[in-house]
Amino acid sequence: MKHAVIDVGSNSMRLTVYDVKDGDFRILFKEKIMAGLAGYVENRQMTQKGIDCAAEGILHFREILKVLSISDCTVLATASLRNIRNTKEAREQIDQRTGITVQVLTGEEEATFGYLGAMHDLQLKEGIFVDIGGGSTEIVKFEKEQIEQAKSYPVGSLMLYREYVKKILPGKKSQKKIKDRIMRELLTGAKKPPEKGERIAGVGGTIRAVLKLAVRQFELHPETNSFSAEQLEHLCTVLCKKDKTASDLIIQIAPERIHTLIPGMLILQKIVRLSGAKEIVVSRYSIREGYLCRKIAEQ
Numbered sequence: 411m412k413h414a415v416i417d418v419g420s421n422s423m424r425l426t427v428y429d430v431k432d433g434d435f436r437i438l439f440k441e442k443i444m445a446g447l448a449g450y451v452e453n454r455q456m457t458q459k460g461i462d463c464a465a466e467g468i469l470h471f472r473e474i475l476k477v478l479s480i481s482d483c484t485v486l487a488t489a490s491l492r493n494i495r496n497t498k499e500a501r502e503q504i505d506q507r508t509g510i511t512v513q514v515l516t517g518e519e520e521a522t523f524g525y526l527g528a529m530h531d532l533q534l535k536e537g538i539f540v541d542i543g544g545g546s547t548e549i550v551k552f553e554k555e556q557i558e559q560a561k562s563y564p565v566g567s568l569m570l571y572r573e574y575v576k577k578i579l580p581g582k583k584s585q586k587k588i589k590d591r592i593m594r595e596l597l598t599g600a601k602k603p604p605e606k607g608e609r610i611a612g613v614g615g616t617i618r619a620v621l622k623l624a625v626r627q628f629e630l631h632p633e634t635n636s637f638s639a640e641q642l643e644h645l646c647t648v649l650c651k652k653d654k655t656a657s658d659l660i661i662q663i664a665p666e667r668i669h670t671l672i673p674g675m676l677i678l679q680k681i682v683r684l685s686g687a688k689e690i691v692v693s694r695y696s697i698r699e700g701y702l703c704r705k706i707a708e709q
Contacts, residue, residue: 412438412480413705415698416471418464418487418512420448421544421568421670422615425471426698427480435702441474443467444666447490448545448568455496464490464500465507472508485512486701488520489545493564517562520697521548525557527700528611528693537609538685541696542616542674544568549681565595567616567667567674578669579652588673592680610687613696616674619664620645621692626663636691639682646679 411431417424427439445467450460468485475483491497491514501512515523524541529552539550545566551559574580574587623645624630624637649656649672660668667674682690 412478412482413702414471414475414480414483415701416468416483416485416510417696417698418447418468418485418490419543420488420490420546420566421446423447423464423467423471424698425474427475427478428702430702430706433706435699435706439474439478441471443470446544446568448566449572451494451572454494456491456494456500461500461503465504468504468508468510468512472510483510484701484705485510486523486697487512487514488697489517489543489562489564489566492517492520493545515697517546517548518560520546521550521560521562522557523697523700523704524548524613525550525552525560525611525700526703527695527697528613529555530699530703531693531695532611532691534609534611534691537611538681538687539611539613540617540678540681541612541614542567542677543614544670547677547681563595565592565677567670567677570673570677571669575669575673579657580650580672581652585650585672585676588676589680592677596680596684608686608688610682610685610690611693612678612690613693614674615664615667616671617678617690617692619667619671620675620678620690622663623659626659635693636689639688639690642675642679642682642690646675649675 413430414427423443423445425441428435429438445463447460450457491500504512525539528539535555536553541548543566547563547565549561570588574584624641628641660671
């Protein structure tokens with residue numbers, strides 16, 4: 411059976427097509443659009459241009475699926491539609507224009523699906539799962555292969571860039587504002603992230619870009635899937651200098667994330683410091699694969 415999952419995120423929109431067989435799956439095809447939907451949010455409402463952008467992205471993916479003769483498709487929306495005031499209106503418009511029903515995930519659902527996808531790849535018994543997106547960050551504490559705590563925090567790389575960065579890379583004042591906002595969001599109320607996790611399992615564009623930077627800077631094996639907390643600290647120091655070396659490095663490794671990588675790295679740095687983790691392991695899979703794992707299990 412062929413099944414497609416579209417993930418409507420705050421920074422990117424992704425289509426993945428799977429071949430599902432005998433209780434497992436393999437990826438057949440991937441496509442990504444850097445839509446930057448969080449950039450269309452004003453006063454916590456998505457503008458009409460943002461709604462149009464999301465609908466056009468899904469229609470583009472739908473045309474691809476027609477060519478591939480695949481009709482079984484699920485569309486998931488995360489913080490892109492969840493953390494706005496006009497969620498109902500935006501979803502109804504997108505549904506009507508595309509003919510596909512969009513499922514808006516709760517923060518806990520997004521965290522859970524992300525964790526399930528990562529564990530299908532990494533199969534860790536305990537640790538902390540982190541997914542840094544454009545509009546939110548999900549953190550899961552797990553022990554003995556079971557979720558102990560799953561939380562979503564309304565702080566993401568693109569959101570921080572829009573609110574605090576005037577040009578492309580954040581200067582010292584912008585970096586301080588970003589760090590202060592991260593602290594407020596992570597440490598407010600009863601949603602404090604888990605501590606004492608030796609290892610972090612990470613997914614998302616920010617963490618994958620950091621892995622690529624680590625491979626380049628520290629001459630790691632090209633196939634490695636992890637980097638250390640010490641290496642992360644070094645990369646943060648290098649990139650936060652806001653000089654040509656920093657911009658050149660990002661352009662060489664992850665040019666599409668030149669404006670969001672540093673805000674995303676600062677989120678990761680704070681989580682690593684709070685948890686005391688020594689290593690960040692990066693998964694190939696994420697929320698789309700986690701959703702598919704749950705769907706397969708239910709069937």
